[in-house]
Amino acid sequence: MYRLWYYFRETFSSIWRNLSLTMAAIFTVAISLALVGASLLVREGAERATAQFQEGVEFIVFMNADAAEDQDLAIREVLDNSPVIASYNYIDQEDAYEEFRNLFADKPDLINSVSPSVMPPSYRIVPSDPSAANVSELADQFASQPGVKEVATATEAIRQIDDFSTRVSQALLVAAVVLVAVSALLILNTVFTAIGARRQEIEVMKLVGATNWFIRIPFMLEGTIHGLLGAALAIPALFIVDKQVLAFFQESDAVPLFRGFAVPEGFVWDTSIWLLLIGGTVGMLGSAVAVTRYLDV
Amino acid sequence: MIRLENVTKVYKGDVTALREVTAEIQRGEFVFLVGQSGSGKSTFLRLLNREEVPDSGKIWVSGKDLSKLRSWSVPHFRRSMGCVFQDYKLLHKKTVFENVAFALEVIGQSRPVIRKNVPAILDLVGLTQKAERFPNQLSGGEQQRVSIARAFANRPEIMLADEPTGNLDPSTSVGIMKLLDLINRRGTTVIMATHDRSIVDSMQRRVIELDRGVVVRDESRGIYD
Numbered sequence: 334m335y336r337l338w339y340y341f342r343e344t345f346s347s348i349w350r351n352l353s354l355t356m357a358a359i360f361t362v363a364i365s366l367a368l369v370g371a372s373l374l375v376r377e378g379a380e381r382a383t384a385q386f387q388e389g390v391e392f393i394v395f396m397n398a399d400a401a402e403d404q405d406l407a408i409r410e411v412l413d414n415s416p417v418i419a420s421y422n423y424i425d426q427e428d429a430y431e432e433f434r435n436l437f438a439d440k441p442d443l444i445n446s447v448s449p450s451v452m453p454p455s456y457r458i459v460p461s462d463p464s465a466a467n468v469s470e471l472a473d474q475f476a477s478q479p480g481v482k483e484v485a486t487a488t489e490a491i492r493q494i495d496d497f498s499t500r501v502s503q504a505l506l507v508a509a510v511v512l513v514a515v516s517a518l519l520i521l522n523t524v525f526t527a528i529g530a531r532r533q534e535i536e537v538m539k540l541v542g543a544t545n546w547f548i549r550i551p552f553m554l555e556g557t558i559h560g561l562l563g564a565a566l567a568i569p570a571l572f573i574v575d576k577q578v579l580a581f582f583q584e585s586d587a588v589p590l591f592r593g594f595a596v597p598e599g600f601v602w603d604t605s606i607w608l609l610l611i612g613g614t615v616g617m618l619g620s621a622v623a624v625t626r627y628l629d630v
Numbered sequence: 631m632i633r634l635e636n637v638t639k640v641y642k643g644d645v646t647a648l649r650e651v652t653a654e655i656q657r658g659e660f661v662f663l664v665g666q667s668g669s670g671k672s673t674f675l676r677l678l679n680r681e682e683v684p685d686s687g688k689i690w691v692s693g694k695d696l697s698k699l700r701s702w703s704v705p706h707f708r709r710s711m712g713c714v715f716q717d718y719k720l721l722h723k724k725t726v727f728e729n730v731a732f733a734l735e736v737i738g739q740s741r742p743v744i745r746k747n748v749p750a751i752l753d754l755v756g757l758t759q760k761a762e763r764f765p766n767q768l769s770g771g772e773q774q775r776v777s778i779a780r781a782f783a784n785r786p787e788i789m790l791a792d793e794p795t796g797n798l799d800p801s802t803s804v805g806i807m808k809l810l811d812l813i814n815r816r817g818t819t820v821i822m823a824t825h826d827r828s829i830v831d832s833m834q835r836r837v838i839e840l841d842r843g844v845v846v847r848d849e850s851r852g853i854y855d
Contacts, residue, residue: 335735335738335739335740335741336738339735339736533719533721533722534721534732536719537719537721537732537733537736537780538736539705539708540708540713540719541708541709541712541733541736541737541780541781541783541784542705542706542707542708542709542711542737542784543705543736543737544702544705544706545702545705547705547736547738548736
């Protein structure tokens, strides 16, 4: 009990004595862990967005608005009889117009400029083999049929979003790893300074027979607190990324696929716990190195 | 109680601090280590509290073979020893009371024990009135008393003193010697390195003289030379 109080008192008086360096260490930890967290969120969001897509349909055969009825029937016959098509859904001109109106509800001019008669009807197709290679092969086959305007495959879009999110999360991760290393060094330095400030006390402690761990623990506690406080500061940043950045993509009309760009409920909290673990570990390791290298006990 | 057998200690750069030193010190003895600067007195003391390890030879303290002492048990070993230095090594941001209490606190003594023992020790060294002063408000002699109080706080079996009167004038030194003598009479073995001739001559205690790392004299009721 007395010992716990001793550790607590020594640790906090040391932090207080060394406040500016302590703040620098804490903020560096916060920034680097915020980046780690953001990269985890982007990665998870992208996985969700593309996963949703893969579960569903998605290659779409758009017919010409004025396609002849026999051209349409020919397509339908292929779809009905082909063993490689699992199912499909026909969107007629009225449905297409409805969807268009929903999509551009905030742009009445655009809606007024079209009517159901100019909308292309389409088949949304679920292939039995959803691999990218198979989908693009099927798409090519349909594209060459008479009456077909164009074939849109999801694979292209998926590849784009995958690419985008991979790059973003990798860039964030690289920056984060560098910064985590920097913050470990900064913690090491802060603890080193704290050790220097208490050199006389440490000498006396060794002299009267304080155990090595008794001398080490306040310093290691100090480093661990840097890491944990930094992580605590990074957690609000995670929520901001979730509520602002990911939400921005979800609400954006530019790339419809990004609407799936969300992380599940609780993921941000799980990530927060990881950040605390990483922060605490980095702080403890940084201070452990300082203690073993400079404490000489 | 303490036994050195053919102990040799060589520092980096081939400086031989002690050469084939053999000595035995009984429980409760008061021993002066004398000799010129560089004769190996400090090394002798540093070997006893295991701040240094010998290059060859064996040392036993309180029945323990120091060469077999694991590094993790060194702190516990040191609790049976008090150390006093020429420069006191006091903590200047702590009061007299706190300096003594610190020594007990960091070896895990409880607050009630500290509150009970520290005033008793300060009384022993005659500093009860100055418990709340800081070291720089004290004279050199008083600072050395604080240092002795700290070394004695844990009631050690052995007290090692390295030139404790080195910075003090003769009359103050007498007071410090009386204090060390009092501690010795309470059963603590005292080993003191010094080159203060008048102190050694007046105390008439055992004298071990070192010259360039070799024991050249060991007398049970000796004088300085």
